[in-house]
Amino acid sequence: MVAWRNERAARDARLEAGRAFADGKVVAAGSVTDLLEAVLRPGDRVCLEGDNQKQADCLARGLAACDPARIHDLHMVQSGIVLPEHLDVFETGVARRLDYSYSGPQGARIARMLYGGQIALGAVHTYLELFARYFVDLTPHVALIAGVSADRDGNLYTGPNTEDTPTVVEATHFKNGLVIAQVNEIVERVPRVDIPGDRIDFVVEADRPFYVEPLFTRDPAAMTETQILIAMMAIKGIYAEYGVRRLNHGIGFGTAAIELLLPTYGERLGLKGQIATHWALNPHPTLIPAIESGWVTQVHCFGSEVGMDRYIRERPDVFFTGSDGSLRSNRAFCQTAGLYACDMFIGATLQIDLMGHSSTVTQSRVAGFGGAPNMGSDPHGRRHPSETWMKAGREAQIVGDPALMRGRKLVVQLVETFGEGLVPTFVERLDAMELARKTGLELAPVMIYADDVTHIVTEEGIANLLLCRDADEREQAIRGIAGYTEIGRGRDRAKVEALRARGVIRRPEDLGISPLDADRSLLAARSIKDLVHWSGGLYEPPAKFRNW
Amino acid sequence: MESLTFRHTTQKALPGTKREAIIGVVASGNLEVLLERVLAPDACEIAIETAINGYGDVWEAVVADFVARAQPGGLRISVNDGGARPDTVSLRLLQGVRLMED
Numbered sequence A: 001m002v003a004w005r006n007e008r009a010a011r012d013a014r015l016e017a018g019r020a021f022a023d024g025k026v027v028a029a030g031s032v033t034d035l036l037e038a039v040l041r042p043g044d045r046v047c048l049e050g051d052n053q054k055q056a057d058c059l060a061r062g063l064a065a066c067d068p069a070r071i072h073d074l075h076m077v078q079s080g081i082v083l084p085e086h087l088d089v090f091e092t093g094v095a096r097r098l099d100y101s102y103s104g105p106q107g108a109r110i111a112r113m114l115y116g117g118q119i120a121l122g123a124v125h126t127y128l129e130l131f132a133r134y135f136v137d138l139t140p141h142v143a144l145i146a147g148v149s150a151d152r153d154g155n156l157y158t159g160p161n162t163e164d165t166p167t168v169v170e171a172t173h174f175k176n177g178l179v180i181a182q183v184n185e186i187v188e189r190v191p192r193v194d195i196p197g198d199r200i201d202f203v204v205e206a207d208r209p210f211y212v213e214p215l216f217t218r219d220p221a222a223m224t225e226t227q228i229l230i231a232m233m234a235i236k237g238i239y240a241e242y243g244v245r246r247l248n249h250g251i252g253f254g255t256a257a258i259e260l261l262l263p264t265y266g267e268r269l270g271l272k273g274q275i276a277t278h279w280a281l282n283p284h285p286t287l288i289p290a291i292e293s294g295w296v297t298q299v300h301c302f303g304s305e306v307g308m309d310r311y312i313r314e315r316p317d318v319f320f321t322g323s324d325g326s327l328r329s330n331r332a333f334c335q336t337a338g339l340y341a342c343d344m345f346i347g348a349t350l351q352i353d354l355m356g357h358s359s360t361v362t363q364s365r366v367a368g369f370g371g372a373p374n375m376g377s378d379p380h381g382r383r384h385p386s387e388t389w390m391k392a393g394r395e396a397q398i399v400g401d402p403a404l405m406r407g408r409k410l411v412v413q414l415v416e417t418f419g420e421g422l423v424p425t426f427v428e429r430l431d432a433m434e435l436a437r438k439t440g441l442e443l444a445p446v447m448i449y450a451d452d453v454t455h456i457v458t459e460e461g462i463a464n465l466l467l468c469r470d471a472d473e474r475e476q477a478i479r480g481i482a483g484y485t486e487i488g489r490g491r492d493r494a495k496v497e498a499l500r501a502r503g504v505i506r507r508p509e510d511l512g513i514s515p516l517d518a519d520r521s522l523l524a525a526r527s528i529k530d531l532v533h534w535s536g537g538l539y540e541p542p543a544k545f546r547n548w
Numbered sequence B: 001m002e003s004l005t006f007r008h009t010t011q012k013a014l015p016g017t018k019r020e021a022i023i024g025v026v027a028s029g030n031l032e033v034l035l036e037r038v039l040a041p042d043a044c045e046i047a048i049e050t051a052i053n054g055y056g057d058v059w060e061a062v063v064a065d066f067v068a069r070a071q072p073g074g075l076r077i078s079v080n081d082g083g084a085r086p087d088t089v090s091l092r093l094l095q096g097v098r099l100m101e102d
Helices: A006-019 A029-039 A057-064 A084-092 A104-115 A127-134 A165-173 A225-242 A253-268 A285-292 A309-313 A331-340 A387-396 A431-439 A471-479 A493-501 A528-534 B056-070 B086-101
Strands: A026-028 A045-048 A074-077 A095-100 A120-124 A142-150 A178-186 A202-205 A246-249 A278-280 A298-300 A344-347 A410-414 A455-458 A461-464 B002-009 B020-024 B031-037 B043-050 B075-081
Touching (some): A057 A178, A074 A127, A127 A331, A142 A165, A165 A331, A225 A387, A225 A461, A225 B086, A278 A331, A285 A528, B002 B056
Parallel strands (some): A026 A202, A045 A074, A074 A095, A095 A120
């Protein structure tokens, strides 16, 4: 007799063991470690919900406190490595293998632990890719998730930061896995049901509200003239040029500057309604002036942002909101939207090489990718045209039947030639390759491959890589906008001028922009306080951004 | 600290009559530029005091491009640098020249 229900039987045994620490589905915060030691088995695949923003921190502390003699060699499959506890489990031996996407705040420590061999790394994924693997070969045995509130039956309200939760629960619960949720409070009736209770096995009332990382707030007070100049060039040379209406922005200061220039510089250029109307984007506070000025038709969000909840509630024509009025975000759907329904991705990076490969990995920091490799890629499965997409396609295609031409997604890197501490952005060789060699990774952690990048914008100009016809042209186009970095100073001046004559390189003056015009007075908001005013007092910035 | 001085000959004098101008602040990643119209109409001297050593060749390239672009004949320019990036240096120099042209 073949047994077909082994996984179900194992799940029932785990549930039974866990019930000793629960009252119905409800578990006290002080019993988390006991619960986890009861339901986990060595070698389990575990998703400890660490999203871009929302963190299952109470469960993370409980897991880090597990006895490694009982619980060891776990395989962590989670999108974000954000809290210290996410790495503590690898120091104690509770966990051994890791597959993840993003590690911003822990980037330096994860690099040290990789070099030290404490973490056996599977791969650094893009979000959608990791989510996909949850359904194929990285299905969690146990998921530890976070929500705002739940009732005693486990019906879960995630709040505005729904993020990864539906995806994690879907993969775990429907494949014989166990789902444990931490919530800020247990209530009689949840404001809306984001996850039905029959998919939640245990609910922990956390000792304190879950931690949320304010990742998307850029203080306009810190924006420089160089960032404003780059933003002006991008608006005139790319947004207007290609008529980009559907887009995704990265989280850097450069794209935040663009958001703040739309109602001022963009308005002056007569671009309102012509560009930047439909977005896959977190609710960036710096988008408030553009929304209030009527630029933005709609925004779908990966997650929320600290302080934006009241504002979003009052703008349901723009944002996706639930029956309770609050934001409904969803990382998997928004990543899909960014991949297939947006005509442009524009964001920053830390290193770009001579062909245009880019990476955020440096020798001392492994920041991971998040969504950039996904949204910053040209989807070969796309089958709907748009003017933007077709124009880029025409620029790229020089051979073949025009009737069989397909479009191209615009993938734009927006960088200053030097980063913090005068570190050059342009390099001969990516640090990612050295990391791969030292840690034995088969695949170097490249964020965006050269063949997906269409434009690079720096303070020196725009390089249109779609128009480059061979590797030498590409190299000189990149050198030609690399400023005073070694790469930039190593340019062939004659070749660069020839590329400029063809419009492959465009300088600020070629676009009718004087660097002297790049002034902070162009910013629609020059401080966080200005953003609060724009929002009519609805935006409530977190304490660290309140300096008045 | 490092001190650098570059002397260039320009093709023309900078227009305008303003004798002196100052722009920028000495702060981390920023710089202060003092411009004085005290030299021969085809001469330009740029004296740099920088907090960061070892970027002499970058300064030389930034200054050469600035002189070729702005033709700041007659100016002695003193730079007090707090580790500004080359693009910020270029921008401040151009902003200073614009003030002198008024």
